[in-house]
Amino acid sequence: xxxxxxxxxxxxxxxxxxxxxxxxxxxxxxxxxxxxxxxxxxxxxxxxxxxxxxxxxxxxxxxxxxxxxxxxxxxxxxxxxxxxxxxxxxxxxxxxxxxxxxxxxxxxxxxxxxxxxxxxxxxxxxxxxxxxxxxxxxxxxxxxxxxxxxxxxxxxxxxxxxxxxxxxxxxxxxxxxxxxxxxxxxxxxxxxxxxxxxxxxxxxxxxxxxxxxxxxxxxxxxxxxxxxxxxxxxxxxxxxxxxxxxxxxxxxxxxxxxxxxxxxxxxxxxxxxxxxxxxxxxxxxxxxxxx
Amino acid sequence: xxxxxxxxxxxxxxxxxxxxxxxxxxxxxxxxxxxxxxxxxxxxxxxxxxxxxxxxxxxxxxxxxxxxxxxxxxxxxxxxxxxxxxxxxxxxxxxxxxxxxxxxxxxxxxxxxxxxxxxxxxxxxxxxxxxxxxxxxxxxxxxxxxxxxxxxxxxxxxxxxxxxxxxxxxxxxxxxxxxxxxxxxxxxxxxxxxxxxxxxxxxxxxxxxxxxxxxxxxxxxxxxxxxxxxxxxxxxxxxxxxxxxxxxxxxxxxxxxxxxxxxxxxxxxxxxxxxxxxxxxxxxxxxxxxxxxx
Numbered sequence: 099x100x101x102x103x104x105x106x107x108x109x110x111x112x113x114x115x116x117x118x119x120x121x122x123x124x125x126x127x128x129x130x131x132x133x134x135x136x137x138x139x140x141x142x143x144x145x146x147x148x149x150x151x152x153x154x155x156x157x158x159x160x161x162x163x164x165x166x167x168x169x170x171x172x173x174x175x176x177x178x179x180x181x182x183x184x185x186x187x188x189x190x191x192x193x194x195x196x197x198x199x200x201x202x203x204x205x206x207x208x209x210x211x212x213x214x215x216x217x218x219x220x221x222x223x224x225x226x227x228x229x230x231x232x233x234x235x236x237x238x239x240x241x242x243x244x245x246x247x248x249x250x251x252x253x254x255x256x257x258x259x260x261x262x263x264x265x266x267x268x269x270x271x272x273x274x275x276x277x278x279x280x281x282x283x284x285x286x287x288x289x290x291x292x293x294x295x296x297x298x299x300x301x302x303x304x305x306x307x308x309x310x311x312x313x314x315x316x317x318x319x320x321x322x323x324x325x326x327x328x329x330x331x332x333x334x335x336x337x338x339x340x341x342x343x344x345x346x347x348x349x350x351x352x353x354x355x356x357x358x359x360x361x362x363x364x365x366x367x368x369x370x371x372x373x374x375x376x377x378x379x380x381x382x383x384x385x386x387x388x389x
Numbered sequence: 390x391x392x393x394x395x396x397x398x399x400x401x402x403x404x405x406x407x408x409x410x411x412x413x414x415x416x417x418x419x420x421x422x423x424x425x426x427x428x429x430x431x432x433x434x435x436x437x438x439x440x441x442x443x444x445x446x447x448x449x450x451x452x453x454x455x456x457x458x459x460x461x462x463x464x465x466x467x468x469x470x471x472x473x474x475x476x477x478x479x480x481x482x483x484x485x486x487x488x489x490x491x492x493x494x495x496x497x498x499x500x501x502x503x504x505x506x507x508x509x510x511x512x513x514x515x516x517x518x519x520x521x522x523x524x525x526x527x528x529x530x531x532x533x534x535x536x537x538x539x540x541x542x543x544x545x546x547x548x549x550x551x552x553x554x555x556x557x558x559x560x561x562x563x564x565x566x567x568x569x570x571x572x573x574x575x576x577x578x579x580x581x582x583x584x585x586x587x588x589x590x591x592x593x594x595x596x597x598x599x600x601x602x603x604x605x606x607x608x609x610x611x612x613x614x615x616x617x618x619x620x621x622x623x624x625x626x627x628x629x630x631x632x633x634x635x636x637x638x639x640x641x642x643x644x645x646x647x648x649x650x651x652x653x654x655x656x657x658x659x660x661x662x663x664x665x666x667x668x669x670x671x672x673x674x675x676x677x678x679x680x681x682x683x
Binding site for chain 1: 424436501510526531532535551553555557616640650661672673
């Protein structure tokens with residue numbers, strides 16, 4: 099139905115309006131603030147300073163680099179583990195077995211839980227007096243230890259596991275949906291040719307899932323990079339800034355120290371890094387080339 | 390289209406690694422391959438939920454793993470004492486409002502993308518995708534200024550608008566995939582029979598989109614119900630708190646009152662987990678019918 103009417107424009111008008119006001123304008127405004135000295139508590143110093151914020155960020159701010167390194171570590175650990183576990187989970191619940199519908203609903207359910215609530219639940223599990231490690235220690239398994247979230251040696255794995263609990267179902271759902279589109283005769287043909295289970299997985303399942311894997315890892319990487327709710331409420335970026343991601347650092351600069359100019363410069367850095375990484379990733383993975 | 394009508398329990402293709410049917414029950418590797426990992430994963434998923442439930446129902450100071458008799462004192466504390474009754478009501482209003490606006494706008498825009506060719510279509514699609522890179526957390530400062538100027542601070546309407554703006558792009562892309570799966574020929578046939586495009590849409594296409602509406606609407610509901618940062622920043626008066634904001638204060642203030650924290654968690658979790666348990670199969674079948682490929 100090719101048409102030259104106004105109808106499609108009328109249909110997308112509400113979306114365009116909302117995007118312009120709440121997405122495009124804020125980005126432009128952050129870009130403008132990033133070139134200014136703008137601190138709410140010291141308004142007499144406010145004004146245009148060119149690229150001074152960016153110079154400070156790149157050369158005088160070790161916390162920027164530290165938060166960037168932690169962000170990278172966080173994204174790689176989360177996306178990698180979520181993908182592997184999500185793929186295994188999708189393969190399992192794609193099999194035929196009794197109670198499959200219930201099993202699916204149960205294993206997917208943490209996806210509906212908010213970051214704050216996930217924190218609440220895992221604080222109950224990790225708490226040093228009545229948590230799950232204390233229970234295990236009572237049964238003679240392991241060592242009760244101290245607070246896993248307060249100990250620099252355990253805070254990273256503890257935070258990663260918490261987010262995994264909520265994040266694995268995302269991959270499982272997307273990959274399960276794609277698994278269901280694989281024609282059955284491909285497997286039959288592979289079996290006839292003598293391919294074992296592993297061989298069929300490598301040469302039929304994985305190639306078919308490629309685009310879905312590329313798209314879901316990319317979306318997830320961006321979301322995990324920008325994830326604030328969980329880390330903010332679980333560790334607050336501590337102990338000693340060890341779990342401070344770039345967005346968390348921005349939020350603290352902007353909200354706690356009211357340094358809008360510098361916070362905006364940090365935001366622009368994050369935005370550019372994400373955009374660059376995404377384009378590179380889509381190029382390298384040759385996304386969509388199969389179709 | 391047949392796929393969208395098939396129940397999710399019936400896979401479109403035979404399960405990829407399933408052995409021939411007659412061998413199924415005698416295959417011992419099935420236990421190691423299927424049942425064992427499934428049970429382990431179920432434990433990982435369910436123990437945290439159970440832990441919360443135990444804390445919520447167990448009298449303060451006890452440590453029994455299967456509490457009996459159970460108590461509802463913690464629910465009374467959070468619902469009436471801390472005000473979770475009101476937070477629940479606020480969250481529900483915001484989530485339902487966002488559900489309606491996101492679903493309607495996504496349906497309109499999704500239909501436009503799927504059924505029309507228009508100038509600027511590719512740019513629009515690209516813009517929708519680019520919004521996924523915009524971090525909500527980093528937009529807090531300019532958004533705060535916009536909200537203040539528009540007088541939307543401390544208003545539930547303001548939160549509906551913000552949630553809608555941030556959820557709409559992805560919902561619209563999803564919806565356009567769903568619309569594309571409804572054969573355009575059905576609509577054209579109705580138009581040949583004298584229906585206007587609008588009537589053809591309501592009479593022919595919309596009924597086919599029911600699973601899509603359920604999926605997109607539920608995800609808008611869950612997203613708005615769970616949104617934390619906007620609610621924290623733009624609704625700082627206690628009578629406008631949502632459940633995540635209430636919970637975040639419970640995390641800080643009642644650091645030792647695990648019973649109250651757990652009961653608040655149960656209140657926040659039950660609606661979305663139930664909604665999700667019902668709709669996840671629509672999502673899987675909708676995505677597998679081609680929405681992923683856009």
